Amino acid sequence: MPSYSAPVDDTLFLLKDVFGYDRYADLPGFSDAPLDLVEAILREGGKFAEEVLQPLNQSGDRQGCVRNEDGTVTTPDGFRKAYQAFCENGWGTLAAHPDYGGQGLPHTLATVVNEFASSANMAFAMYPGLTAGAVAALTTHASEDLKKTFLPNMIAGTWTGTMNLTEPHCGTDLGLIRTKAVPQADGSYRITGTKIFISAGEHDLAENIIHLVLARIEGAPEGTKGISLFVVPRNQVASDGTAGDANGVSCGSIEHKMGIHGNATCVMNFDDATGWLVGEENKGLKAMFIMMNEARLGVAVQGLSQSEVAYQNAVTYAKDRLQGRSLTGPKSPDKPADPIIVHPDVRRTLMSIRAFNEAARALVIWTALHGDVSHRSDDEKSRQFSDDMMGLMTPVLKGVLTDTGFANAVNAQQMYGGHGYIGEWGMEQFVRDARIAMIYEGANGIQALDLVGRKLPANGGRAVMSFFNEVNTFLKENKDDKELAAFTGPLKKAMDDLQAATMWFMNNAMKNPDNAGAGSTDYMHLFGLTALGYMWARMALTIKAKLAEDAGGKADWFENKLAFGTFFMERTLPETSAHLARISSGSDTMMSVGADAF
Incomplete structure (x- = not known):
């Protein structure tokens, strides 16, 4: 039977220490949610996910939904009771507008709670998740009469x-x-x-x-x-x-x-x-895009969520499963074999997933905070920058987190060997559930084209240049920090690759648009890897400051994080060079073959 534990402490570390949640205290909503309240919300949200939603995940998958003869649909056993509890506890009201029954708290909190719910039970979390997207579209574009008619019941979850x-x-x-x-x-x-x-x-x-x-x-x-x-x-x-x-x-x-x-x-x-x-x-597409962008960020979180829950269960199995002996000698001589966690390739797989998950969670929260600033700040410059980051990162998050999230679910399943293919262990469900996230709300190939064809040139390239400037400023400010070199060095190389790829598109995509199409997916992943590397560099800077102080009795916790971050910079981030090489090869070869040759 699979299990799930919400990563509340990891999330609080990001909000409080890495991104300085207190800096947003003057924004509407944030002032009503100080850190002690945030922690209480996240711990209760994690508890709800673990105790109410997760136990229904496997049974709900097996039972499924049933269409009745009268056209109604019955959801799996336990879903109705869980949904009633979801509504009674106010989870759907967190970030909704107070005028219609919402709490008006930062959308960032709702995003985090959504991760917990999606990891615990992705199918269930889709019901309130879609409602939140519809609420956002109506709040932005509907007439006041329509808002009064529909929003209160939708926010409450009655509809x-x-x-x-x-x-x-x-x-x-x-x-x-x-x-x-x-x-x-x-x-x-x-x-x-x-x-x-x-x-x-x-x-x-x-x-x-x-x-x-x-x-x-x-x-x-x-x-x-x-x-x-x-x-x-x-x-x-x-x-x-x-x-x-x-x-x-x-x-x-x-x-x-x-x-x-x-x-x-x-x-x-x-x-x-x-x-x-x-x-x-x-002008319906403009209005619907509000909901689609909400949904795309939600789907990105789904990619992370399935990667996280699959990882957690794979780690448990790797610590328990006895198979073979360590290459450097027995680690459990009192047992017939060592647990497979001792094997380097098992650790490579698990560390790859964990290092991605931590950076992906940071990138989601970083983007969600920009979303809150774009809607709540009264400073025009801050709003514009944050709105640019939201628009730029939406296709990156959706495409990269779901592509990688699915791959990670498969790799976590691999830890189980044949047991991973058997339904009772739950791993094959994580793989199946993760797969849809790459497809709906705009297939990932479309996300890549959106990034290259629309987001890069928008407003004369303002958004991408702003992102480059932020990362390069971070690198410049920390270039002399030798203790951080294991992070800033690889990040600088990734940034060089990303900027080179961007320049290659500028020089080659206009004269032949196929060059943009041929390299778009590689560019999306190159961009995503660089952004994830930036998140790890920011986390490492924070961790080193913590370790230089008392570390609050969590020195081992912080040291472990540094190890996973270092692994990412050594083993994953160098993939940017391969993406750049593929982008630079252009489209000539792939477009030279006639359709009848396939």
Whole structure:
């Protein structure tokens, strides 16, 4: 039976010591959440994940969701009770707007709690996670009447939310959408069409499900310029604000899929369903991108979460499993064999995963803090910089954390040998669940193209140059610190590779766009590795300062962190050179072969 322990202490170290949480105390929300309250929230969030959500993960996967004859969907045993507890404890209200029932606390805290929940039970965490994205889109773009109608119940969890983009004939190319919206005299619209792959599209957890739907108003322009966003409840909203009669929204089927069995992935049919326009006509993508970016950051966290829980279980197994003897002599002479943790290659695998997890968590929190600054600061310069970092890092986080998170889940499974392939140990579920994160909310190849084609040149390259400046300033400030050289040296080499790759695109992508496409995935991972290296360098700087002081009785804890960080700089970060070499090879060879040669 797999287990999970929320990394609360690691998270508090990042918030308090590495990123200086107290520096944000003057921002709205942060002033209401001092560090002692933050610690209490995270410890309770971790406890909820460990004790309520994790025990349902494996059973929920095995049981899955069931579509009933009347089109309703039943979630796995225990999910309804757990969701009720989730709502009663206010976990969905943490970062939501106080005007509609939220606590207004930093979104960073909600992001951390989401990691704990996703590690414990990724399928379950998707239900409130999608609702949070829908709440963000409505909060930003909906009229005040729509906000008052939908947000209080959604924030409370009485109602949940979804996003409906994909149709049977189109995925990424949303300009091909056929779902239509017909205006009515009362200002509403009649929505008709079919959407597929709709996570949490139908279930029995909440009284109502609020769908955000992309559709084309009759007579609208073709392509993405003619797409509008609508809020379409499963049940009409009654005069007293409760869920009323059915609204022409139904689940046609649920997908039988590789993983996340505890989440209902639905085909949704809209048959003259009543909906209301969110934002402006024909500008639905702009509104939906609020939710999509929220979702992409959430999916990045899913990549980390499955890497973390798989790692934890692999470590437990490696310490218990007896197999062979250490190459340098028996380490457990009183036993018939040594635990496999003594073998260098086992340690290589486990250290690679752990070193990634710690840096990835730091990068998520660093980005989430920038997200809070971009929305809460009254300093225009700070808001712009943080907004630039959010936009730049979203595709990097989504692509790199989910690609690597899946690979790490596979490598953790490998620690078990044949037992990893057997369902009872739980490792194969982590692999299956992690796989979807590379696909949905924009497949990772699309994230790479977004990074290279949109984010790099945006505003004359302002965001990427700001990131370069931050890292290079850190390197300059610490170049004479010999104790930090094991971190600053490899980071400087990675930065040189990243800047060289960026310059190569500037010189070669304009004249031949295939060069950008051919190198985009390598660039995304080069960028991600460099950012993770920067996180480790910042952690190392903090740790060395702690060790130079009293270290609060945690010297061994800090020394162990340094060892994992050093491993990352020695063994993982040098991969940036391979990415640069592949980028620099261009697209000529891969584009020279005709389609019939494949």
